[in-house]
Amino acid sequence: MSTFNVPTRDQVSENNQAIFDTLKGKLGFVPNLYATYAYSDTALENYLTFSGAKTSLSAKEKEVVNLAVSQVNDCIYCLSAHTAIGKMNGFSDDQILEFRGGYSTSDTKLNALAKLAKNITETRGKTDADTVEAFFNAGYDKGNLIDVISLVGDKTISNYIHSTTQIPVDFPVAQPLEAQTV
Structure with a gap:
């Protein structure tokens, strides 16, 4: 390369x-x-x-998606950047680790969101029907679903650019998920 x-x-x-x-x-x-x-x-x-376009997702919800997608795509640059941004949005280190893992133990709605973002990314859009249903049952609607899918695409572009170019990370480097879990 x-x-x-x-x-x-x-x-x-x-x-x-x-x-x-x-x-x-x-x-x-x-x-x-x-x-x-x-x-x-x-x-x-x-x-x-x-x-930067308008979305039905809050800044915190966008970070949940960004972290889950970047973890699935194994993008250290985006994981590092969105760990820093997640902290600026008020998330704790433990919450950030959970979102990276595709779940949340502290917030039912964010749990459904993280699981959806992870599933969409892992399955390349062949999303599990139960995961989508859980997302809707958590209070999200079809518009939110489309916005999540758009955000998954948005983040995947950046993940792929970094994975291809391997440019240096200029944020505090996020540690591997396994190394941080208890």
């Missing part, structure tokens, strides 16, 4: 340079994965538009 370096601001298109400036202003830095999207003149803007 060829080596991918993280492109710098001066190595990307003018449009992507403007996006880098915006990201740096909002986040204080340009995450390596976002910079890697900028190898394409259009992918970074398209991804940020899609991932």
Whole structure:
């Protein structure tokens, strides 16, 4: 496999340079994965538009999905980033580990969500009917289901970009799930 370096601001298109400036202003830095999207003149803007689009899911619910999907896809970059974001959204280390495992012992609704996200990812969309029914029984609706599926796709794109490019993780690195469980 060829080596991918993280492109710098001066190595990307003018449009992507403007996006880098915006990201740096909002986040204080340009995450390596976002910079890697900028190898394409259009992918970074398209991804940020899609991932930032309106959804019926709360920020916390999105992180549950992001963590479950990234664990199934074994993406250390996204696991590390979303562990940090999960903490910023008020989740404890134990909750984050559970979501990564595709469940929650502290919240019935988030348990159904984590199980659904894990199942969709593991089965590549051939979702188990009982898992979908449990999701609906937890209080979600068909619109929420479509939003979860969209988010699984969104996160899978980033997982695949990192898995293919192996760019360096620029967040505190999440430990392997097995090493953290008791």
